Amino acid sequence: RTLNLAIIPGDGIGPEVVAEAVKVLDAVASRQGFSIQKKHYALGAEHWLETGETLSDEVLNQLKDHDAILFGAVGADPRSSTIPSGLIEREILLKLRFAFDHFINLRPSRLFPGAVSPLSNPGDIDFVVVREGTEGPYAGNGGALRQGTEAEIATEVSVNTAYGVERLIRYAFELANSRARKKLTLIHKTNVLTNSGQLYTRIFDRVAAEYPEVSTDYCHIDAATIYLTTEPSRFDVIVTDNLFGDILTDQAGAVTGGIGLAACGNINASRQFPSMFEPVHGSAPDIAGQEKANPIASILASAMLLRHVGEEESAQIIEAAVEKDLKENATHERTTGDIGSSIVTLVENA
Amino acid sequence: RTLNLAIIPGDGIGPEVVAEAVKVLDAVASRQGFSIQKKHYALGAEHWLETGETLSDEVLNQLKDHDAILFGAVGADPRSSTIPSGLIEREILLKLRFAFDHFINLRPSRLFPGAVSPLSNPGDIDFVVVREGTEGPYAGNGGALRQGTEAEIATEVSVNTAYGVERLIRYAFELANSRARKKLTLIHKTNVLTNSGQLYTRIFDRVAAEYPEVSTDYCHIDAATIYLTTEPSRFDVIVTDNLFGDILTDQAGAVTGGIGLAACGNINASRQFPSMFEPVHGSAPDIAGQEKANPIASILASAMLLRHVGEEESAQIIEAAVEKDLKENATHERTTGDIGSSIVTLVENA
Ligand SMILES: CC(C)[C@H](C(=O)O)[C@@H](O)C(=O)O
Ligand SMILES: CC(C)[C@H](C(=O)O)[C@@H](O)C(=O)O
Numbered sequence: 001r002t003l004n005l006a007i008i009p010g011d012g013i014g015p016e017v018v019a020e021a022v023k024v025l026d027a028v029a030s031r032q033g034f035s036i037q038k039k040h041y042a043l044g045a046e047h048w049l050e051t052g053e054t055l056s057d058e059v060l061n062q063l064k065d066h067d068a069i070l071f072g073a074v075g076a077d078p079r080s081s082t083i084p085s086g087l088i089e090r091e092i093l094l095k096l097r098f099a100f101d102h103f104i105n106l107r108p109s110r111l112f113p114g115a116v117s118p119l120s121n122p123g124d125i126d127f128v129v130v131r132e133g134t135e136g137p138y139a140g141n142g143g144a145l146r147q148g149t150e151a152e153i154a155t156e157v158s159v160n161t162a163y164g165v166e167r168l169i170r171y172a173f174e175l176a177n178s179r180a181r182k183k184l185t186l187i188h189k190t191n192v193l194t195n196s197g198q199l200y201t202r203i204f205d206r207v208a209a210e211y212p213e214v215s216t217d218y219c220h221i222d223a224a225t226i227y228l229t230t231e232p233s234r235f236d237v238i239v240t241d242n243l244f245g246d247i248l249t250d251q252a253g254a255v256t257g258g259i260g261l262a263a264c265g266n267i268n269a270s271r272q273f274p275s276m277f278e279p280v281h282g283s284a285p286d287i288a289g290q291e292k293a294n295p296i297a298s299i300l301a302s303a304m305l306l307r308h309v310g311e312e313e314s315a316q317i318i319e320a321a322v323e324k325d326l327k328e329n330a331t332h333e334r335t336t337g338d339i340g341s342s343i344v345t346l347v348e349n350a
Numbered sequence: 351r352t353l354n355l356a357i358i359p360g361d362g363i364g365p366e367v368v369a370e371a372v373k374v375l376d377a378v379a380s381r382q383g384f385s386i387q388k389k390h391y392a393l394g395a396e397h398w399l400e401t402g403e404t405l406s407d408e409v410l411n412q413l414k415d416h417d418a419i420l421f422g423a424v425g426a427d428p429r430s431s432t433i434p435s436g437l438i439e440r441e442i443l444l445k446l447r448f449a450f451d452h453f454i455n456l457r458p459s460r461l462f463p464g465a466v467s468p469l470s471n472p473g474d475i476d477f478v479v480v481r482e483g484t485e486g487p488y489a490g491n492g493g494a495l496r497q498g499t500e501a502e503i504a505t506e507v508s509v510n511t512a513y514g515v516e517r518l519i520r521y522a523f524e525l526a527n528s529r530a531r532k533k534l535t536l537i538h539k540t541n542v543l544t545n546s547g548q549l550y551t552r553i554f555d556r557v558a559a560e561y562p563e564v565s566t567d568y569c570h571i572d573a574a575t576i577y578l579t580t581e582p583s584r585f586d587v588i589v590t591d592n593l594f595g596d597i598l599t600d601q602a603g604a605v606t607g608g609i610g611l612a613a614c615g616n617i618n619a620s621r622q623f624p625s626m627f628e629p630v631h632g633s634a635p636d637i638a639g640q641e642k643a644n645p646i647a648s649i650l651a652s653a654m655l656l657r658h659v660g661e662e663e664s665a666q667i668i669e670a671a672v673e674k675d676l677k678e679n680a681t682h683e684r685t686t687g688d689i690g691s692s693i694v695t696l697v698e699n700a
Contacts, residue, residue, distance in 0.1 A: 085540055085541060085547075085551075086540060086541030086542065086544065086547075089541050089542075090541065090542070090544075094542070118469050118470060118471065118579055118580055119468050119469060119470065120468060120469065120470040121468065137506075137508075137542070137543060138542055141505075142507075142508070142543075142545045142546075143545055144545045144548070144549065146512075147548075148552070149512065150512050150513065150516075151511075151512065151513075152511065152512035152549060153509065153510070153511050153512075154510045154511075154545040154546045154548070154549040155491075155507050155508060155509055155510070155545060155546070156487075156507070156508040156510075156543045156545055156546050157492075157505050157506070157507050157508075158487075158492070158505060158506040158507075158508070159503065159505055160503070160504045160505070160506075161501075161502065161503050161504075162499065162500050162501065162502035162503075163500070163501075166500075189593070189596075190435055190436060191435060191436030191439050191440065192436065192439075192440070192444070192487070192488055192593075192596075193487060193492075193506045194436065194440075195492045195493055195494045195504040195505060195506055196492075196504045196505070196506050197435075197436075198494070198497075198504070199494065199502060199504040201435075202498070221596075221597055222596050222597050222599075222600035222601075223600060225575065225597055225598075225600050225601035225604065226600050226601065226603065226604040226609060228601075229468055229579070229601060229604035229605055230468055230604055243539070243542075246539075246542075246571075246572050247571055247572050247575055247597060248575075249572075250572035250573060250575050250576050251572075251575035251576065251578075251579060251601070253576065254575065254576040254579035254580055255579055259576060
């Protein structure tokens, strides 16, 4: 079997961490007897500065032909750049999520043995956030009137559809049902955002009836940030909207020992388009090029990628290697390359 | 001088904690030689169940005539109630915030000496969140089409105005300028919510030019939850929108040793209408009536109330008493009444 992957290293620490993930992918492929064909795409702030292009229709079309995409991070360096804030993120990352209908944004949070949580009593953290990826406040709706005047009004419209919410919630119930604890928590702000809140609640309750073995509960987004601080181990699977998921998973990354360990899958669960796997962290221009970035988020993203394309065993080998590496070395100072090599060796000897 | 206060104890633990705050108010008033006239208003879930009324125009008019409002908490018990989710909160708490133009929602976060943070290295936490209170995603805009069908679409419209954002940001700069560190952080999600993001950024930068001594920075809401976990002491004053402020201040409450200590002011800074002071926590029906609730949030809310009506010294006496009480007793198991009495005694002997 030959896997046909698109690689988008991007900006800042993106290329450094992706390079290590690619080494790990190659190691596991040769161990498991399949091969990987890789095509690199130069997209990001640098490419924009050179060409004025973010993501052309031509490139978008080429990307469609891959089995999956490994994505690093994009974003301009805010200290020196003339690129409008957020432009690169919107026109590359968000454009890909919407164009390839990545309606499941899957974000596992685990406190690995050896990893150090900033909480004094973190407990046993192992949950997955199923974040919506193609609607809500990310729909790009809204606008401004009388911009720049004292009478300006600016709106953001969160757009939520039964179509989008039902496929999200079904995915989350399936996932919860496949896990040992079989628990699903809906997180929203139904007491204030009543229109979308009712839509989420109604569909959640209806689908719940089809999964009698899954226990369910509900939690407001504000209360959820408290639980993530005081008792994160209470969560098993969380389902939530696009913006709440964005916020929660950064907090979850911090709570489980650092955003340098958190990976994410932008998944088109109906498999019409390639899914895309990336670290939850951004391009971190302040530490780029210094061998300081932790490549584990990108390496775990590559494990999620392999799981998605059917290489479950390879995914498990990588995850076990990461776990072993962290157990032995999490508290040591190491370079990006040190961590990558250690995990490659562990994969080779698995 | 006679202060003319409205008291809205509300539901769940609201009445228990407000009762202690009122004792503390009385103690400080008699010590400082002013008197307090109090009128209690029975509003909340119980009142709704009896009368079908949330907050009538008549009561709203009566409330206008007070110098300030001390608010407990409202909200139905979700385990037994037939009250639609969020109705009480919206039709009482949010209605008051909007009717009395409480455009500043002021939420101090402090790790008191003696209080126990769930973080192993909390540092010296002492910041204030200036949350917008009258617009953004709380505007109640939006709706639903084809409700209950497969083709349903539900929207939430965040409405932001130059009028609302400028008065918020000016208040935040004044506050930052009055504090020792003189630092102000804008928190938003400008890379995705570009319309309101530009409005906030533009006004923030313009007003910043008038406060050369205040150092400023910007942080996305998702990154802010990381900093609140890894380095909360970095913040001095935070200015943010209504929903982000809601989320951040619950997390901040948890990080500083529990939401039972966090107070908040709903402030009409132009003083056209009475301001309202309350705990950040809700009605917590699961522990109501058991003398388990911590009244400190309500007691600190009464200190904020006194500061707002010009009784700065009284506010400081209460805050010092809370600080002393926590230093000596924070780790002891105590009832609501124990904590209240301890603080009353400390105020009397101040
Ligand atoms: C870069 C940004 C647009 C993005 C998001 O908000 O989704 C990021 O924060 C993430 O979580 O992947
Ligand atoms: C009860 C709810 C409507 C309210 C809010 O969202 O503002 C509460 O969470 C708060 O923070 O005061």
